[in-house]
Amino acid sequence: MTSPQNERATRRELLRPVEYVGGSLIAAVFVAVIAYFGTHDWLVTLVAAGGVFIVCLVVLALLQLAIKPDAFEAAELGAHGDAGVERDASDGSAEASDPKH
Numbered sequence: 001m002t003s004p005q006n007e008r009a010t011r012r013e014l015l016r017p018v019e020y021v022g023g024s025l026i027a028a029v030f031v032a033v034i035a036y037f038g039t040h041d042w043l044v045t046l047v048a049a050g051g052v053f054i055v056c057l058v059v060l061a062l063l064q065l066a067i068k069p070d071a072f073e074a075a076e077l078g079a080h081g082d083a084g085v086e087r088d089a090s091d092g093s094a095e096a097s098d099p100k101h
Contacts, residue, residue, distance in 0.1 A: 007072070020057060020060045020061065020064070021057065023056065023060060024052075024053050024054075024056040024057040024060065025053065027053070028049040028052045028056070029049070031049055031052040032045050032046075035048040
């Protein structure tokens with residue numbers, strides 16, 4: 001069995017941040033075109049485009065956090081973030097620790 005640390009990230013996983021920035025950029029350009037032809041003022045256009053870019057990027061990032069991780073991500077999280085999980089030395093099983101006790 002290979003560990004998640006030895007597996008290389010796929011191209012899709014590596015380009016995921018580029019997709020978010022690209023989608024935000026497309027939305028910003030769309031708003032910039034509408035703002036410029038509506039006002040003919042570059043300052044309003046830049047402020048509108050910048051605002052839409054930032055808001056769209058933040059919303060896409062927050063939506064990504066809400067998505068349940070797939071098997072690879074879950075294995076990677078399990079390998080690195082075992083906080084709150086106690087390992088039983090006898091059989092290697094994991095049991096969630098209860099902070100109340």
